[in-house]
Amino acid sequence: MAIKVTVWNEDSLAETAEAVRKVHPEGLNGTLAGIFRGNEGFEVRTACLADADAGLSDEMLEDTDVLIWWGHCKHHLVPDEAVTRVQRQVLRGMGLIVLHSGHESKIMQRLLGTQCSLRWHEMNERERLFVVEPAHPIMKGVPPYFELEGEEMYGERFDIPAPDALLAIGWYETGEVFRSACCFNRGYGKLFYFQPGHETLRSYYNENVRKIILNAAAWAARDRSMDRPLHSEFAEPLEAKRG
Amino acid sequence: MAIKVTVWNEDSLAETAEAVRKVHPEGLNGTLAGIFRGNEGFEVRTACLADADAGLSDEMLEDTDVLIWWGHCKHHLVPDEAVTRVQRQVLRGMGLIVLHSGHESKIMQRLLGTQCSLRWHEMNERERLFVVEPAHPIMKGVPPYFELEGEEMYGERFDIPAPDALLAIGWYETGEVFRSACCFNRGYGKLFYFQPGHETLRSYYNENVRKIILNAAAWAARDRSMDRPLHSEFAEPLEAKRG
């Protein structure tokens, strides 16, 4: 059965800036959805903030196995109730892949409990990503390291809890490092944060970046057989008290 | 310099039920503060929900190195703004020790991102806690295992992220287990969750429970030399781009 992927962006195609459209003719949603198109293991659709319910209705989320999140300038415009709906779905088992500037989205902060802040500058500089957990399924088929010709610099300290698995570390030409691929388990769901993807650059066309996003979607996909209550439950004693 | 401990309870002494006062004549705040009194390494005071600013003003928190939290029936009455103040202080370095029924407090959920739900029943049953990380400073001086004659049962699955360190596991007479002592690093601060402490029972008089709470306060105490910004920062390049 195909994994149902929803790619969410803060901008609709109409709202997407010219500089972004030059690189992503169908918007970031189009480029990201393209990673999954033609791959029979996945069904993909897109949503954005301007859609009804911020593009994050219960019905849509309930029908989503993995949500891919790209946002930057409009984090504060995402309604708290929509964030609560997404959080609840993750805790119930939906996978969530947060890309690049989504590090400071409300949903990332909500699931991790920290600010997720970092150091940054935008100089279109060279980045090289080194895989530190090569046996993790998300890194399957990825070489020991690979380069991105231009990226925005995101540097440490990245204010996150220690990830459940740290998969890759980025080196930047201008002298910084970053934990660029991090896995977190939360509730019955999984969160993968992946740093590449400045909107005017071409990282999402890089074959290793694409492979990692595909692998991550397979890794994070919801397992519906594990849909269980999230609230505390009164439990009848399993053994008698001894007195 | 003494570590400044604030013990917070949802109930004032006046609000404390008769059944609780029988065990804790000065309320849970009194019993918990008593763990620190007479120990020259600590200065202790108490606060409660009925106080101004829910007993959690910026001034008080700013002057606190470790906050100890006991709440149960009034989680929903703690104002969100107070929770935000506490979260911010933890991320800036304040220690937080959440006890027993505080597992479902807003502050615990806020810092961990999960529901922190569990299985439970209240049968005043025997619990035995086994130390699994004996070399951790919080377990210094604690024997390999110890017993509590009566506790409320808290059982797995406990809906928390995998702790940064799991220190103890509880066994219950009625057939359940629990990750009863868990450390989490968040921002520049530390969170310790410790399961014992049903309000009508005597766990806080147990010498090992007291030792663990004392050790945890020393471990979690704020280090003011580490007070640093929490927001993302623009960074001038540390090295020139190569072109």
Next chain:
Amino acid sequence: MAIKVTVWNEDSLAETAEAVRKVHPEGLNGTLAGIFRGNEGFEVRTACLADADAGLSDEMLEDTDVLIWWGHCKHHLVPDEAVTRVQRQVLRGMGLIVLHSGHESKIMQRLLGTQCSLRWHEMNERERLFVVEPAHPIMKGVPPYFELEGEEMYGERFDIPAPDALLAIGWYETGEVFRSACCFNRGYGKLFYFQPGHETLRSYYNENVRKIILNAAAWAARDRSMDRPLHSEFAEPLEAKRG
């Protein structure tokens, strides 16, 4: 392509005691191999200490994706060179599942660096295993908890490094707890330790135990695309020194 499983036991069928044969007519190797037989995703064979090269030749290991290990009384008879061969294969990517009394095998100690000691007694008592990471692929399809009518007690403290993932905790009738299902990543390989399986008892016929062993074999299976050097390598500079 089927996953190649080799089940290894310290005893050949001829060496297997009468009391064990009553429960395992084809020996523990037969019962464990039976978990995989008839499942088209796996090819299974067996080996034992009495075989040439202690049943652990380079050729056989090289042709194995997951090795399942059951040993108890003959740990000291396994030649160090055989242990070195197995360790090397794990670091290169072979999966290893160590069962029950294998906790103190040389290969477990070699890969973890600790004694892997524990508290024990043998009273054929009730155990109940609670799943603490339900979203892990090894726990797919397993209920929140399940019971084993009789087991040998293995209790904490279990002298292991903190596992990369702790999947289940066991409760014992006689008052102890145990980290009963633990994942460790080592080199390019994966190690899963699973506590059930006293030789005269019926745990390996329990459907949840069988499901966990099957899932673990799929999780740990070697990924040959990741076969990479294990030794340190001289690296030509990826960027010029700046002087």
Next chain:
Amino acid sequence: MAIKVTVWNEDSLAETAEAVRKVHPEGLNGTLAGIFRGNEGFEVRTACLADADAGLSDEMLEDTDVLIWWGHCKHHLVPDEAVTRVQRQVLRGMGLIVLHSGHESKIMQRLLGTQCSLRWHEMNERERLFVVEPAHPIMKGVPPYFELEGEEMYGERFDIPAPDALLAIGWYETGEVFRSACCFNRGYGKLFYFQPGHETLRSYYNENVRKIILNAAAWAARDRSMDRPLHSEFAEPLEAKRG
């Protein structure tokens, strides 16, 4: 009571090469011991491979709270029995700080179970270390990042188990990154690996490197109140079987 530190080197002062003596007039042992001299919290002495029992006798180790290890070319000359003695002491609670080229020492491999291999070249290049766990006691007083004017490059993938805490990541001028400060708990003891310290360079005179080594020694120091058996123990039942 002062923490007893023993600094061990593979070379005696007489064996130390001229190029090393230029930087370390009393040898690496002298420079490293100098970090502790004059600090009343520590008592320090030195040992080397040419000493009786490889400088690692049971008596000396038993009287050591933290062992600091610097080796490079003579790893293979350290007798296996000496490695076993050190391992045993670590498991019983002795702290171990492995520096720089000690990453491939037998004792590091023994305690971690992996090859601890890496990528390297020696170009006396600039390194910048970024702290990722600022609240850890080992990083107390250390700025968010600091530079070493010249180091040997050690690059990922570093073949270690995921550390129990990753404290710092190094950036190198020639395009690589490294997990340069890693904590591991093993048995009742603690291991800290710290990457700086090529023998002909001046990293051990850097104030932040010195601070980290001092902090690490305090963190890793043996707690004699926790001296407990390492072997498996028969346990009388803590509760009666129910039948």
